[in-house]
Amino acid sequence: MTKTPFKIPCVILSGGKSSRMGEDKSLLPFFSSKTLIEFQYKKLEQYFNYIYISSKSDKFDFLKDKSKLILDKNHDISSPILALQTILKKFDKVxxxxxxxxxxxxxxxxxxxxxxxxxDITIAQTPFKTHNLCGIFTKNILPFIENMINQDIHKINYLIKNSKTQIINFENEDEFLNLNDKNEYQKALNYIK
Structure with missing residues (x-):
């Protein structure tokens, strides 16, 4: 079956500190790719006509088209709220x-x-976790995000709870395996095998 690419853009978030991993997780080797970010980008590139990477710096050797990079260099702190602000200034729905x-x-x-x-927000949930940063976000929440930033509120959960949000349930916990530390990274490598 041929999959028709989605028309809305996709943005991969890759600007976090990776503090629990102890090194930049986006640059870890992953499966047949040199890095996790390259694996994720090439996989999602099959699903979307337009795909971008959100980051605080250009650290991606494989990415030749730099217009696909959304840089958030204006802030010293790593925050998904700041990343969302930058992304939603660029796209209506993503x-x-x-x-x-x-x-x-x-x-x-x-x-x-x-x-x-x-x-305004549609995110995934599995039996043990809500995946606050995996889903659809619209520009309608941009004024609220900017208000949060002005009040120095950077909790994604606060945004989710105070927006017109839909949570969709999925059963497969492994599909949403999150690579936060070395154990989860190893589990993901074993999962691929």
Whole structure:
């Protein structure tokens, strides 16, 4: 079956500190790719017509087209709220996924996109976790985000709870495996095998 690429843009979040990993997780070797970010980018490139990387710096050797990089250099702190502000100044509606969630499937992304039409935020949830940064975000939340930043509030959960949000349930916890530390990284490498 040939998959028709999604028309909305995709942005991979890759600007975090990776403090629990102890090194930049986006640059770790992953499966057949030189880095995790390259693996994620090439996988999602099959699903989307337009794909971008959000980061605080250009650290991606494989990315030849620098227009695909959304840099958030204006702030000293790493915050998904600041990244969302920069992204939503560029796009009206976007699918966002963290670099460290490499196993989300096409059908899952498709459901999130299809079911997102009357909501400002549509995110995924599995039995044990809500995935606050895996889903659809619209420009409608930009004024609220800017207000949060002015009040120095950087909690993504605060944004989710105070927006027109839809949470969609999925059963497969492994599909949303998040690579936060060395154990989860090893688990992901074993999962691929």
């Amino acid at each position: 699918f966002i996924i963290p670099v460290d969630t490499p196993f989300v499937e096409f059908k899952t992304i498709e459901k999130l996109i299809i079911d997102s039409n009357s909501f």
